[in-house]
Amino acid sequence: MMTSKAQTLRAPRRLRSRAALGLMVACLPLLAGCGQLRGHQGFIYDQTLASQILPGVDNRQSVERTLGRPTFTGQFGDSEWYYFARDTRQLAFANPRPTAQQVMRVKFDQTGNVAAVDFTGLDQVAKVDPDGDKTPTLGRNRTFFQDLFGNIGAVGAPGAGAGGAPQ
Numbered sequence: 001m002m003t004s005k006a007q008t009l010r011a012p013r014r015l016r017s018r019a020a021l022g023l024m025v026a027c028l029p030l031l032a033g034c035g036q037l038r039g040h041q042g043f044i045y046d047q048t049l050a051s052q053i054l055p056g057v058d059n060r061q062s063v064e065r066t067l068g069r070p071t072f073t074g075q076f077g078d079s080e081w082y083y084f085a086r087d088t089r090q091l092a093f094a095n096p097r098p099t100a101q102q103v104m105r106v107k108f109d110q111t112g113n114v115a116a117v118d119f120t121g122l123d124q125v126a127k128v129d130p131d132g133d134k135t136p137t138l139g140r141n142r143t144f145f146q147d148l149f150g151n152i153g154a155v156g157a158p159g160a161g162a163g164g165a166p167q
Contacts, residue, residue: 037090045085
């Protein structure tokens with residue numbers, strides 16, 4: 001039985017298309033790592049509930065019933081409650097970057113009633129970049145080998161303190 005010319009031309013095309021399909025399937029797991037990861041940290045912020053907290057009307061118990069326990073309280077006492085929420089985005093292996101942030105501060109007076117409610121957002125996020133790859137220090141600038149071999153001969157030398165011969 002003789003094969004036709006068309007059948008012999010189709011075989012390499014089929015082989016190439018199968019190889020291309022196999023290569024695409026093999027690359028799918030690699031491409032999945034390039035997707036964006038979205039994250040949320042902290043309080044689930046609800047504008048309707050937050051707007052119901054009013055100075056002079058609410059107290060600690062009503063705030064806790066409405067919003068729940070705070071994310072954290074003030075550093076120097078229990079007169080300030082903070083509700084913190086942040087949304088982040090991360091691409092592959094990079095560090096997560098904040099995309100949205102909401103901080104609600106509820107300040108109480110001495111009797112436990114709400115005195116003020118403040119809101120801040122992403123404008124309060126500070127990005128701190130270190131200055132180069134070295135930390136500036138006071139003192140001598142010594143190389144690695146000076147640090148490694150700098151004490152040779154100093155240990156046990158006369159007048160060097162501990163380790164010397166008693167007199």
